[in-house]
Amino acid sequence: MTEFHLYMAQRLSALVMAPFVIVHIGVMIYAIQGGLSAAEILGRTQGSVFWFAFYGMFVIAVSIHASIGLRTILGEWAGLRGGMRDGASALIGLGLFALGAQAVWAVTA
Amino acid sequence: MKVARAHPLWLAYILHRLSGLGLALFLPLHFWVLSYALNDAAKLDAFLTLTEMPLVKAAEFGLVFLLAVHLFGGLRLLALEWLPWSAPQKTWAAAAVAGSFLVSTTFLMQAI
Amino acid sequence: MPEQDHLTVTVQRGGPDAPLQPQTFQVPAYDNQTVLDVVSWIQQNSDPTLTYRFACRVGMCGSCAMMVNGVPRWTCRTHVGKVSKGGAIEVGPLRNLPVIKDLAADMDPFFDKWVAAEGMHHPTRTRHDAIEAIDPVASDRQEANAGIECINCSVCYSACDTVAGNPDYLGPAALQRAWTLFNDAKDADRDTILDAVSGKGGCHSCHSMGSCTTYCPNELDPLSAILGLKRATAKRFFGGRK
Numbered sequence: 001m002t003e004f005h006l007y008m009a010q011r012l013s014a015l016v017m018a019p020f021v022i023v024h025i026g027v028m029i030y031a032i033q034g035g036l037s038a039a040e041i042l043g044r045t046q047g048s049v050f051w052f053a054f055y056g057m058f059v060i061a062v063s064i065h066a067s068i069g070l071r072t073i074l075g076e077w078a079g080l081r082g083g084m085r086d087g088a089s090a091l092i093g094l095g096l097f098a099l100g101a102q103a104v105w106a107v108t109a
Numbered sequence: 110m111k112v113a114r115a116h117p118l119w120l121a122y123i124l125h126r127l128s129g130l131g132l133a134l135f136l137p138l139h140f141w142v143l144s145y146a147l148n149d150a151a152k153l154d155a156f157l158t159l160t161e162m163p164l165v166k167a168a169e170f171g172l173v174f175l176l177a178v179h180l181f182g183g184l185r186l187l188a189l190e191w192l193p194w195s196a197p198q199k200t201w202a203a204a205a206v207a208g209s210f211l212v213s214t215t216f217l218m219q220a221i
Numbered sequence: 222m223p224e225q226d227h228l229t230v231t232v233q234r235g236g237p238d239a240p241l242q243p244q245t246f247q248v249p250a251y252d253n254q255t256v257l258d259v260v261s262w263i264q265q266n267s268d269p270t271l272t273y274r275f276a277c278r279v280g281m282c283g284s285c286a287m288m289v290n291g292v293p294r295w296t297c298r299t300h301v302g303k304v305s306k307g308g309a310i311e312v313g314p315l316r317n318l319p320v321i322k323d324l325a326a327d328m329d330p331f332f333d334k335w336v337a338a339e340g341m342h343h344p345t346r347t348r349h350d351a352i353e354a355i356d357p358v359a360s361d362r363q364e365a366n367a368g369i370e371c372i373n374c375s376v377c378y379s380a381c382d383t384v385a386g387n388p389d390y391l392g393p394a395a396l397q398r399a400w401t402l403f404n405d406a407k408d409a410d411r412d413t414i415l416d417a418v419s420g421k422g423g424c425h426s427c428h429s430m431g432s433c434t435t436y437c438p439n440e441l442d443p444l445s446a447i448l449g450l451k452r453a454t455a456k457r458f459f460g461g462r463k
Binding site: 007 | 383386387419420421422423425426451454455458
């Protein structure tokens with residue numbers, strides 16, 4: 001994985017996420033009307049193939065995007081270099097994916 | 110010597126970086142709370158009632174702001190990097206997108 | 222007549238063995254005076270051990286750049302009246318480069334990165350061939366022309382926070398050089414240029430903060446050159462032509 005490939009992965013995951021984020025903001029504005037409840041959220045999402053695919057792809061894209069972004073910040077602002085930095089950002093990506101996958105499963109299964 | 114750097118593009122850069130960092134730090138918490146839905150919907154509800162507190166409401170506003178800022182900042186970067194347009198064209202395109210987003214979101218908030 | 226008859230000039234002094242320390246000098250103020258004039262006055266009248274670098278004094282050679290009140294500037298073309306704050310200025314060596322002594326920065330990393338970015342000519346012809354005719358209005362040529370007036374002063378390199386955080390980053394000047402060569406009809410090896418700027422510290426490390434373009438004394442636009450390289454590498458990735 002070269003710097004260029006990381007750059008492309010960062011930009012392509014951003015392109016994938018742009019429509020997701022717009023829908024996500026729209027759903028948030030819609031959902032908070034009259035307060036949030038677990039029943040309301042789960043009523044919308046549980047058993048829905050659409051929301052499973054939507055949030056599933058969102059989680060994959062954000063794990064890639066955030067881990068590459070944090071890798072840059074770890075290098076520029078925390079002075080991490082080489083394998084330490086790559087290892088840390090890979091762990092962050094995997095951790096975000098695991099937590100995100102669990103959350104998607106929890107609200108859509 | 111204090112370095113002078115506060116010009117518009119630098120401010121756009123620092124806003125994009127800090128909003129991205131903030132969102133990345135918030136995500137694990139977001140996922141963790143949602144995963145309570147799996148085996149303890151009551152606990153999720155307990156968390157969700159917190160969202161009625163003014164302080165949490167303010168924090169939510171902050172998070173949505175971070176997300177929106179990072180979205181538009183990111184679209185700006187993608188246009189800057191990949192579209193062979195002139196700088197004024199890009200400025201107008203960004204203004205048009207932000208403006209239409211504002212109008213349509215206002216409409217949505219009125220409609221529901 | 223100037224408002225005050227003296228300027229208070231703080232100079233950052235030191236070197237590899239001694240951390241930079243501010244030293245303050247009182248310098249006579251004149252109506253027309255550049256920052257380089259002020260530094261020279263100190264060296265000639267107050268402290269002959271003050272070290273700094275200059276050559277042409279007319280904005281051609283790119284050797285006199287220093288930090289002035291936190292902004293990297295070509296000091297020979299920087300009027301004191303434009304930068305002084307209440308009759309005070311602070312001068313230091315260029316940021317993001319090792320200091321040799323006082324105001325003289327070590328330019329080696331800056332020039333090494335020009336070479337690393339393939340900022341060198343890859344000829345299409347030999348000396349035995351006729352000279353290639355260049356169309357001055359071709360769009361490639363216009364792109365190349367936009368960047369060729371660089372005087373290698375390293376102001377952009379010092380202005381860039383990405384350079385500050387990422388020692389591998391090639392920096393705006395070297396990448397702009399690569400972009401001019403990439404657009405030069407007389408350059409035979411565009412793929413080598415794209416390879417050189419796609420590696421560690423290449424154009425993809427840039428965050429488009431644009432301090433290079435904001436502070437370039439020759440009003441060049443390295444930011445757009447770097448964006449051009451990003452676009453060219455992405456196009457190549459998707460299998461498109463240049």
